[in-house]
Amino acid sequence: MIETMRWNEGFVELVDQTLLPSELVYKDCRQVEDIAEAIESLRVRGAPAIGIAGAFGVVLGAGEIQEDDPDAFLAQLEKKFDRLAATRPTAVNLFWALSRMRKVTEESRGLSVEEIRGRLLDEALRMQQEDKEICRKMGSNGSELLKDGMTVLTHCHAGGLATADFGTALGVIYAAKEKGKKIHVFADETRPLLQGARLTAWELMQNGIETTLISDNMAAWVMSRGRIDCVIVGADRVARNGDVANKIGTYGVAISARAHGIPFYVAAPFSTIDRNLPSGEDIPIEERHSEEITSLAGKKIAPESVHVYNPAFDVTPHTYVTAIISEMGIAEAPYEEAFERWAKSKGLE
Numbered sequence: 001m002i003e004t005m006r007w008n009e010g011f012v013e014l015v016d017q018t019l020l021p022s023e024l025v026y027k028d029c030r031q032v033e034d035i036a037e038a039i040e041s042l043r044v045r046g047a048p049a050i051g052i053a054g055a056f057g058v059v060l061g062a063g064e065i066q067e068d069d070p071d072a073f074l075a076q077l078e079k080k081f082d083r084l085a086a087t088r089p090t091a092v093n094l095f096w097a098l099s100r101m102r103k104v105t106e107e108s109r110g111l112s113v114e115e116i117r118g119r120l121l122d123e124a125l126r127m128q129q130e131d132k133e134i135c136r137k138m139g140s141n142g143s144e145l146l147k148d149g150m151t152v153l154t155h156c157h158a159g160g161l162a163t164a165d166f167g168t169a170l171g172v173i174y175a176a177k178e179k180g181k182k183i184h185v186f187a188d189e190t191r192p193l194l195q196g197a198r199l200t201a202w203e204l205m206q207n208g209i210e211t212t213l214i215s216d217n218m219a220a221w222v223m224s225r226g227r228i229d230c231v232i233v234g235a236d237r238v239a240r241n242g243d244v245a246n247k248i249g250t251y252g253v254a255i256s257a258r259a260h261g262i263p264f265y266v267a268a269p270f271s272t273i274d275r276n277l278p279s280g281e282d283i284p285i286e287e288r289h290s291e292e293i294t295s296l297a298g299k300k301i302a303p304e305s306v307h308v309y310n311p312a313f314d315v316t317p318h319t320y321v322t323a324i325i326s327e328m329g330i331a332e333a334p335y336e337e338a339f340e341r342w343a344k345s346k347g348l349e
């Protein structure tokens with residue numbers, strides 16, 4: 001497994017995912033602004049990876065502040081939190097990670113600036129390590145749903161590079177493989193930024209999984225030919241009722257799966273479940289630059305002045321979701337009850 005990012009004694013190295021699959025290059029991030037830019041430009045992307053990058057961003061931000069007085073230091077640190085929180089709105093893992101880092105600062109009253117910096121770094125490293133363990137547990141839980149010889153369709157990229165490593169949806173496939181099951185994956189290319197073609201197909205092949213790449217508009221047809229046994233996708237935010245925000249196009253895949261009687265599974269860690277939001281109606285959907293639609297690989301493919309709508313995510317209503325796989329187990333509807341059970345077993349309200 002490729003490590004998505006690593007702490008290297010004072011700075012962060014992260015795989016620049018915009019360069020894959022042509023080049024596997026780690027980019028150095030030395031300042032909070034480098035991390036913010038990396039998140040905005042999708043050098044680092046995928047909900048859990050964005051969260052961990054955000055946590056390391058706070059660590060870098062804390063290192064930039066020239067201040068010995070802890071109160072003045074913490075006041076300046078707030079601006080770093082604000083910068084990171086303004087990068088991408090949909091994946092709740094970013095806000096979950098930032099609130100864990102903020103809790104560290106709240107519990108650091110009375111400590112020196114150096115001690116606070118140390119605690120922030122410890123927390124970011126802990127989150128990264130926990131994510132690795134969570135992905136493996138989630139993969140193992142989900143692998144029970146897969147039988148030897150099955151073909152799975154996935155959309156966007158929910159693999160190792162979207163997390164600390166191992167992945168969510170792809171983690172389920174890797175875990176099934178580790179248990180000796182042969183799984184074939186159909187990967188949607190995932191327009192406009194081609195995470196499926198550039199990242200999913202590449203990562204699956206690196207890990208020895210038989211992979212077939214299709215363009216997004218082929219998924220329904222492939223299902224109708226009886227070639228898909230189930231769909232597994234990741235998520236950027238899951239509302240209390242089980243509505244799922246994920247990469248644009250996921251909703252269409254879910255409708256097609258339902259039309260063909262194919263199970264539609266979502267693999268997401270507990271940190272992706274936003275119990276504050278009653279339904280998907282309330283999930284903020286990021287809109288991105290029109291050029292992502294009007295250009296392909298740097299070449300114009302549409303008229304200059306055409307109107308463009310470019311939502312980066314959509315929301316699949318919970319009624320289309322067969323089950324949600326997490327490190328806590330596998331939930332079926334009613335999702336709210338399962339989420340409450342999981343929260344209780346974690347000692348949360």
Ligand code: MRU
Binds near residue numbers: 158169247
């Ligand atoms: O815009 P991206 O590439 O960050 O979108 C990522 C996705 O939609 C993934 O499917 C999601 O974050 C799940 S990642 C484990």
